[in-house]
Amino acid sequence: MGYNVNMRSLAEHGTLRAARHVLSELLEEPVRLAAAEHLPDARGVDAVFKTASLRFAVEAKTVASSASVLHAIESLRRYSTGLGAHVIPLLIVPYMGERGASLCREARVSWLDLSGNAEIRARGLVVKVHGQPNQYIRPGRPSSLFAAKSSRIVRWMLLRPDGDFSQAELALNTQIEPGYTSKIVHRMLDDGYLRRRQDGRVKLAAPQQLLDDWYASYDFARHRLTAGMRQARSGPALAMELSEALTRLGIQHAFTGLAAAWFYTRHTAFRLATAYLASPPERALLDAIGLYEDERGANTWLVMPNDEGVFWETRLVDGLRCTHPLQAYLDLKAHPERASEAARELVRLDYFRAVMTEAA
Numbered sequence: 001m002g003y004n005v006n007m008r009s010l011a012e013h014g015t016l017r018a019a020r021h022v023l024s025e026l027l028e029e030p031v032r033l034a035a036a037e038h039l040p041d042a043r044g045v046d047a048v049f050k051t052a053s054l055r056f057a058v059e060a061k062t063v064a065s066s067a068s069v070l071h072a073i074e075s076l077r078r079y080s081t082g083l084g085a086h087v088i089p090l091l092i093v094p095y096m097g098e099r100g101a102s103l104c105r106e107a108r109v110s111w112l113d114l115s116g117n118a119e120i121r122a123r124g125l126v127v128k129v130h131g132q133p134n135q136y137i138r139p140g141r142p143s144s145l146f147a148a149k150s151s152r153i154v155r156w157m158l159l160r161p162d163g164d165f166s167q168a169e170l171a172l173n174t175q176i177e178p179g180y181t182s183k184i185v186h187r188m189l190d191d192g193y194l195r196r197r198q199d200g201r202v203k204l205a206a207p208q209q210l211l212d213d214w215y216a217s218y219d220f221a222r223h224r225l226t227a228g229m230r231q232a233r234s235g236p237a238l239a240m241e242l243s244e245a246l247t248r249l250g251i252q253h254a255f256t257g258l259a260a261a262w263f264y265t266r267h268t269a270f271r272l273a274t275a276y277l278a279s280p281p282e283r284a285l286l287d288a289i290g291l292y293e294d295e296r297g298a299n300t301w302l303v304m305p306n307d308e309g310v311f312w313e314t315r316l317v318d319g320l321r322c323t324h325p326l327q328a329y330l331d332l333k334a335h336p337e338r339a340s341e342a343a344r345e346l347v348r349l350d351y352f353r354a355v356m357t358e359a360a
Helices: 007-026 066-080 099-107 151-158 167-174 178-190 208-218 235-248 257-264 283-288 325-332 339-346 350-355
Strands: 032-034 049-051 055-060 087-093 110-113 118-122 125-129 192-196 200-206 222-229 253-256 273-279 300-304 314-318 320-322
Touching: 007 032, 007 049, 007 055, 007 087, 007 110, 007 118, 007 125, 049 178, 049 325, 055 066, 066 087, 066 099, 066 208, 099 110, 099 118, 099 208, 151 167, 151 208, 167 178, 167 314, 167 325, 178 192, 178 200, 208 320, 208 325, 208 350, 235 253, 235 257, 235 273, 253 257, 253 325, 257 314, 257 325, 257 339, 325 339, 325 350
Parallel strands: 055 087, 087 110, 253 320, 273 300
Antiparallel strands: 032 049, 049 055, 110 118, 118 125, 192 200, 222 300, 253 273, 314 320
16 A cells, blocks of 8 residues: 655645545545644644544654654643543654554554554554555665664763763764764754754753663674583683683673673573674684584674674673673673573663663
């Protein structure tokens, strides 16, 4: 099913007209724009749509980032309180990603995007359309904030959740060219992750949502993994022995995932030790540290990262070189054993409390 809605129609006719067109196609009946006073206590909604039998209280957003979607959900909840089951709160965005759709689903808020996808539920009505491609990708816009290169800026800010930054500082500290830094910053501003101060510096506005969205899109498989086996009496002993061997050989490394979580929290026993290496684990290195490749029974993962940012702000924790808790948390997503339990313990650290406190 196609809806023939594109950037030109959005620019010419506006978001609400484009949304009415998509909704008319979905419902197979005309959708009109009504005055807000047709709904009691609906002050502040962006629009009221009506059909012969339905009323929609509409909130429109230009992006579907988690921060933007959560703000819209809260607005719709506030506006629709007391309006009754005959009124359907409806969020409209150019294109809804899986994370935004999940948030709406959890909040029981209906949505549609101008690309033709929708999840609308009300008494006697269920509309569910998925799979329409994003028709609103902007030329020159970064494909993802969380790709290897662009995630350096995300990482730098999340490591300093209370900080404020100029674009020049971000470019210098992340070693990303100023032009691309500017694109990333503007993307983050558009998505509601940042706010700009009067002096032009930027500050995280929604650090927890930025972390949640990074975690949702994080793919450990983008790194290069060598799995192997080494005899050890326990997971912590294995990590320490590997670290000592790598240090003797002059190999830059940092442990992550289950091993890092255990050394940070002393909670959740583990078998699998995972370490990032700054140089490829060649056969000579594997022999030198007593590791033989074995994917099925592996208790060791040696990882060549897709970006050096994984080594930013590593810490020596009781003698073991560990990634920052931020990186360890991301990597736990791909780990076996009791990784989810380890992640729950890790986020109790003071660092995550700062991230999960809404920025002022």
